[in-house]
Amino acid sequence: MKMDFTKEIILDEKSQKKYRRLRFGLYLMAILAAIYFAYLIFFPVQFYDYSFANPNLNKGNVINPRDEAGKLLNKGNVEAGKKFYFDSSVIGNFSTVKISVDVSSKSKDFQPFLIRARKSYRSFLYPEGDPVGFRDGSLVKNNNNYFIISQGKLCQFQSLDNLNILGFSPGSFTEVSGEELKYNNIGDEIKDSNNYPDASIFKIDDAYYILSGQKLNRFISQKAFLTQYDENQAIQKDKSFLNRYQLAENLVGFAGGSLINYGDGIYIVSGASIYPINNPETFVNMGYDWNDVIKVNGDELSIYKKENIFNINTPHPDGTIFLADENSKWFIIKNGEKDSLPSENIARSWFKKNPIRVSAISEKYFEKCELSKAGFIFSTYECRIPVDKFKNFEGRYYEFSSTAQANIKLDKVSVEFKRFLTVANLKSSIKDMINKILIHYGFIKVQIQ
Amino acid sequence: MDLSKYKFNSESLLIIYKLLHDLLFLLLLFFGMALVAEGVLPGIITAHVGFSKIVFLVVFNLLAIFFTGQKIKIEISAKDDKKTTVNKKLTAALVILFGLLVFNSLWAINIWLNLFLVICSLATLYLLVKLFFEE
Numbered sequence A: 001m002k003m004d005f006t007k008e009i010i011l012d013e014k015s016q017k018k019y020r021r022l023r024f025g026l027y028l029m030a031i032l033a034a035i036y037f038a039y040l041i042f043f044p045v046q047f048y049d050y051s052f053a054n055p056n057l058n059k060g061n062v063i064n065p066r067d068e069a070g071k072l073l074n075k076g077n078v079e080a081g082k083k084f085y086f087d088s089s090v091i092g093n094f095s096t097v098k099i100s101v102d103v104s105s106k107s108k109d110f111q112p113f114l115i116r117a118r119k120s121y122r123s124f125l126y127p128e129g130d131p132v133g134f135r136d137g138s139l140v141k142n143n144n145n146y147f148i149i150s151q152g153k154l155c156q157f158q159s160l161d162n163l164n165i166l167g168f169s170p171g172s173f174t175e176v177s178g179e180e181l182k183y184n185n186i187g188d189e190i191k192d193s194n195n196y197p198d199a200s201i202f203k204i205d206d207a208y209y210i211l212s213g214q215k216l217n218r219f220i221s222q223k224a225f226l227t228q229y230d231e232n233q234a235i236q237k238d239k240s241f242l243n244r245y246q247l248a249e250n251l252v253g254f255a256g257g258s259l260i261n262y263g264d265g266i267y268i269v270s271g272a273s274i275y276p277i278n279n280p281e282t283f284v285n286m287g288y289d290w291n292d293v294i295k296v297n298g299d300e301l302s303i304y305k306k307e308n309i310f311n312i313n314t315p316h317p318d319g320t321i322f323l324a325d326e327n328s329k330w331f332i333i334k335n336g337e338k339d340s341l342p343s344e345n346i347a348r349s350w351f352k353k354n355p356i357r358v359s360a361i362s363e364k365y366f367e368k369c370e371l372s373k374a375g376f377i378f379s380t381y382e383c384r385i386p387v388d389k390f391k392n393f394e395g396r397y398y399e400f401s402s403t404a405q406a407n408i409k410l411d412k413v414s415v416e417f418k419r420f421l422t423v424a425n426l427k428s429s430i431k432d433m434i435n436k437i438l439i440h441y442g443f444i445k446v447q448i449q
Numbered sequence B: 001m002d003l004s005k006y007k008f009n010s011e012s013l014l015i016i017y018k019l020l021h022d023l024l025f026l027l028l029l030f031f032g033m034a035l036v037a038e039g040v041l042p043g044i045i046t047a048h049v050g051f052s053k054i055v056f057l058v059v060f061n062l063l064a065i066f067f068t069g070q071k072i073k074i075e076i077s078a079k080d081d082k083k084t085t086v087n088k089k090l091t092a093a094l095v096i097l098f099g100l101l102v103f104n105s106l107w108a109i110n111i112w113l114n115l116f117l118v119i120c121s122l123a124t125l126y127l128l129v130k131l132f133f134e135e
Helices: A013-042 A160-166 A222-226 A239-243 A280-285 A298-302 A344-350 A423-440 B010-040 B051-071 B078-083 B088-105 B111-133
Strands: A046-051 A083-089 A096-103 A114-120 A139-142 A145-150 A153-156 A201-204 A207-212 A215-218 A235-237 A259-262 A265-270 A273-276 A293-295 A321-324 A329-334 A337-341 A356-358 A367-370 A380-385 A397-403 A408-418
Touching: A013 A423, A013 B010, A046 A083, A083 A408, A096 A114, A114 A380, A201 A239, A259 A298, A280 A423, A321 A344, A329 A344, A337 A344, A367 A380, B010 B051, B010 B088, B088 B111
Parallel strands: A201 A235, A259 A293, A321 A356
Antiparallel strands: A046 A408, A083 A397, A096 A380, A096 A408, A114 A367, A114 A397, A139 A145, A145 A153, A201 A207, A207 A215, A259 A265, A265 A273, A321 A329, A329 A337
């Protein structure tokens, strides 16, 4: 090796020999360290834990050990027969996850138990709520009977004349089956040709309004309107119509679950709030489509309250629409529940963009392992689950659950995701890395409307 | 306990001194490569080791070189220091690396503004070197 950074220092022959040997050792160690570092990069390990013994150490931890009601396990205590859960969200394809449980010495009756794991989107694992019907303002018809959904109820127009006098266009009504109409309660028949039912939509000049509580609510923009309704649903009116109804103070924004872009940020709309997405990796891994991002201006953004950052651990907010691939079932996220949308027509009345694709099986597919003692001294029990079996399921959220066989007290729960050293995994890591670089430099086309 | 046998003779200290320079080279090489890797793919290095740790190691190594040098009474005289020629190839490589890192960090902005800011940064660097190292 020719490189010598201290040429001026001449050593005697014996020391020079010694120096060469030591330097060879140093460079060899550096090469080995570089190989190990490359191994860590290409075959990453993700570790999360939660310590009940030292709760102060858990700041920023994501494992969230909780009981059936979703409350944090009180000092790690689990009653016999009760279920408990913990979870983690990881990006990347892993081969296995090791689950470790440190049991307190106070748990005299401890029996090793089964751990079950499933993987999906966090909000897709919410309990299923009641089916939801068409959204307010939807115009539907069935066998020449015309309806508007007003205050959640199915209100039939008394006659076609009545509908025409009010200014609704029969062509804007979507033909639906009688079965689809069952999910909205029956409301009053519309006989009055002078007054509009709630949820009637108007276009006055270039602005769009929806009647709510007999007040006109203006949409912030045409873009916002088109995320919720079709252009032909709006009844054209002139300015004098504004004198007929009181104007509401609040503006109507984008449909729940819409993705909006302002400056460098992309936000998810949920009711009156928006969630800024932390990075493109989260965007892609949470199932969103770049083609669904709508560019907005400052006025459109200003009507929303900015919530905390949306990252890989955050559940999809209210208003998100899921489409289960295997059975083509649609769901909408509402108040911590996953409500079924019984048909595509109903789903499309809620959301005009692409739904989040998800595997229906992911909800019910569990992998299991039984805990066994890890060593002789400490009361640590562990087991491994092959998570590569979940690789075809969308989502990065892993939920672990178990049922205590006796009253137990846990000191610590940890999960460690690992990727096996295989050529296939190396190829997958390199592919992931190239994708990340392309996303980082914007070479993967991001089309924003 | 007789500690005298553990005492280093000056020849051993010279070897340590030389090895510390090699280690410094390796650390700086790693630091430079880590900067480039982190610039291309944010998080790839910092997910495993923070830059503060690498900087700490470099500083620790420099201090070790300084104290070992003092122990074996190695001094760099001002006269020698002035004579030290700057390796032009290395300087050019470092300047290019610096320019690329600045360019990469400003990737999101307009390319012309980016190039303008890179030139400004290089000019600032040149003036600082002039100010501090030239008579």
